[in-house]
Amino acid sequence: MKYISTRGEAAPLGFVDTLLAGLAPDGGLYNPVSWPRLTAAEIAGFAGQSYAAVAADILGRFAGDEIPKAVLERLCAEAYASFDHPAVTPVTQMAPDRFLLELFHGPTLAFKDVAMQILGRLYGHVLAERGRAMTIVCATSGDTGGAAVEAFAGLDNVRIVVLFPEGRISEVQRRFMTTTAQANVRTVAVAGDFDDCQAILKSLFADDAFAGEVNLSAVNSINFARIIAQSVYYFVSAVALGAPGRAVSFAVPTGNFGDAFAGYAAKLMGLPIAQIIVATNANDIVSRALATGEYRRGAAQATQSPAMDIQVASNFERLFFECAGRDSAATADAFRTFGAAGAMRTPPAVLAAMQETFVAAAVDEALTAATIADTRTRTGMVIDPHTAVAVAGADKVRTGAQATPLVIVSTAHPAKFPEAVTAAAGVVAEPPRAVRLRSGLAEEIDRLPADLGAVKTYVRAFAAS
Numbered sequence: 533m534k535y536i537s538t539r540g541e542a543a544p545l546g547f548v549d550t551l552l553a554g555l556a557p558d559g560g561l562y563n564p565v566s567w568p569r570l571t572a573a574e575i576a577g578f579a580g581q582s583y584a585a586v587a588a589d590i591l592g593r594f595a596g597d598e599i600p601k602a603v604l605e606r607l608c609a610e611a612y613a614s615f616d617h618p619a620v621t622p623v624t625q626m627a628p629d630r631f632l633l634e635l636f637h638g639p640t641l642a643f644k645d646v647a648m649q650i651l652g653r654l655y656g657h658v659l660a661e662r663g664r665a666m667t668i669v670c671a672t673s674g675d676t677g678g679a680a681v682e683a684f685a686g687l688d689n690v691r692i693v694v695l696f697p698e699g700r701i702s703e704v705q706r707r708f709m710t711t712t713a714q715a716n717v718r719t720v721a722v723a724g725d726f727d728d729c730q731a732i733l734k735s736l737f738a739d740d741a742f743a744g745e746v747n748l749s750a751v752n753s754i755n756f757a758r759i760i761a762q763s764v765y766y767f768v769s770a771v772a773l774g775a776p777g778r779a780v781s782f783a784v785p786t787g788n789f790g791d792a793f794a795g796y797a798a799k800l801m802g803l804p805i806a807q808i809i810v811a812t813n814a815n816d817i818v819s820r821a822l823a824t825g826e827y828r829r830g831a832a833q834a835t836q837s838p839a840m841d842i843q844v845a846s847n848f849e850r851l852f853f854e855c856a857g858r859d860s861a862a863t864a865d866a867f868r869t870f871g872a873a874g875a876m877r878t879p880p881a882v883l884a885a886m887q888e889t890f891v892a893a894a895v896d897e898a899l900t901a902a903t904i905a906d907t908r909t910r911t912g913m914v915i916d917p918h919t920a921v922a923v924a925g926a927d928k929v930r931t932g933a934q935a936t937p938l939v940i941v942s943t944a945h946p947a948k949f950p951e952a953v954t955a956a957a958g959v960v961a962e963p964p965r966a967v968r969l970r971s972g973l974a975e976e977i978d979r980l981p982a983d984l985g986a987v988k989t990y991v992r993a994f995a996a997s
C-alpha cells in the first residue's frame with residue numbers, strides 16, 4: 533500500500549515511511565492511494581473478537597507486507613493490554629437509542645492513548661529494524677503530551693521532548709508528563725502560551741539542517757497511523773450494536789478533526805455509518821465550515837474543553853481531498869489559500885459530498901456545563917466537558933424518532949477535568965487508580981523561555997546525549 537499527499541506534489545511513500553514522516557514535504561497530509569474495502573462478512577466477523585485482534589486486522593490492511601502479521605498482532609496485544617478495561621473501549625447505554633463509547637480507559641485517561649499506545653510500539657519496532665534513532669518533539673495543550681510520553685517512555689531509539697505552556701495545563705495533565713522518571717523523556721515548561729510552543733515546533737521542522745541533525749519526528753494527529761488506529765473503535769462499537777446488518781451514527785467532539793476523520797475512514801472502508809455529528813465548543817471553525825462551506829480561522833478562546841480550543845483543524849484537509857474526488861490540485865489550492873489568507877471557500881459540490889455524512893453543531897460554555905449536570909440527573913453518568921459537547925451537539929441535531937442508534941464518542945475521563953465537572957454537576961469525579969498513583973510522584977520539569985534558539989540548543993544537547 534502506498535500513501536499519497538493530499539496536495540499531490542510529494543512522492544508516494546510506503547507505510548513505514550508515512551508513519552515516520554508525519555506531514556508531507558509539499559505541506560499536505562498522507563492518505564492511502566486507495567481505501568481497502570471490507571466485505572460485510574469480514575465486518576460481521578469482528579463480532580466477539582478482542583479489540584487487539586480487530587486492530588491488528590485493520591492496521592494490517594494498511595501496513596501490507598512492511599510489518600509481519602505476527603509482529604503487528606503482538607504489538608496490538610501489548611498496546612491494548614495497557615488499558616484498564618477488558619473491552620478496551622466499552623460501550624454503555626444512555627437512552628433507548630443512545631450509547632456512550634468510552635475511549636478513556638488508557639493510561640492517561642483520554643482517547644489519545646488509543647492511537648498513541650500502538651504508535652509508540654510501531655516506532656520502537658521499525659526504528660530497531662532500520663537501526664535508526666529519532667527525536668520526537670511534541671507541543672501540547674494538555675492531552676497529547678501525556679499520551680505521547682506514556683507511549684514512548686523507555687524506548688531505546690527514541691528521545692521525546694514535550695513543550696507545554698507553563699501554568700496553562702491542569703495538574704492532572706502535567707503529572708502524566710512529568711512523573712515517568714525515564715531517561716529518554718524531557719518535559720519543558722515554556723514561558724509562553726500554546727501558540728508559542730506550536731510556533732517553535734513548526735520552526736524546528738522548517739529548519740532542514742536541524743531536523744536532519746537530530747532526526748526530528750512528529751506524532752501529532754496529522755500522522756496517518758494515528759488516524760487509522762482510531763478507525764478501529766468505530767468498527768468495534770458499530771459491530772457491537774448490530775453493524776453491518778444495521779447502520780449506526782456517531783457524535784464526535786472535535787478539535788483537529790482527527791477523530792471525526794477516522795470515522796469517515798471507517799465508512800470509506802465499508803462500515804455502514806449513517807451520520808457523523810461533529811460537535812465543537814466555542815472554537816467553531818469546523819461547524820461553520822460544514823454548515824456554510826466557509827472555512828475561516830478566528831481567535832482561539834479558552835473553554836472548559838481545552839483539547840478542542842483549536843482554530844485550524846488540520847485533518848479537515850483529508851476530508852476535503854476525499855470529498856473533492858481526490859482532486860489534489862483543488863485541495864492544494866484551497867489550503868494554500870487558507871494558509872495565506874486565513875480563509876477559503878469549499879466548492880458547492882465538495883460541501884454537498886461532506887454533508888452526505890457530516891452535520892455539525894457548536895456548543896457554548898453554559899450548555900456544556902448544563903449537559904454535564906443533566907446527564908448526571910438522567911443517567912447517573914458523570915461525563916467530562918469534551919463528551920458533554922458531543923452530547924449537547926447530538927441533542928441539537930437529532931430531534932424526534934431516529935432510525936439508527938447513536939454512539940456518543942466519549943474522549944476523556946471526567947477525573948481528568950475535575951474543576952469543570954465539579955463546577956457543573958457538584959460532584960467529584962472519582963479518579964482512577966492511575967491518577968492517584970501519579971499524585972505522589974516527584975516531577976521532573978525543565979524550564980525555557982519561548983525562544984527558538986534556546987529550544988534548539990536544548991534539543992540538540994539532548995539528542996546527542
Ligand SMILES: *Cc1c(COP(=O)(O)O)cnc(C)c1O
Pocket residue numbers: 642643644675676753785786787788789790791792839840918943944
Ligand atoms: C484531542 C481531544 C479531542 C479532539 O480530538 P481531535 O482528533 O483533535 O478532533 C477531544 N477530546 C479530548 C479529550 C481530546 O484530548
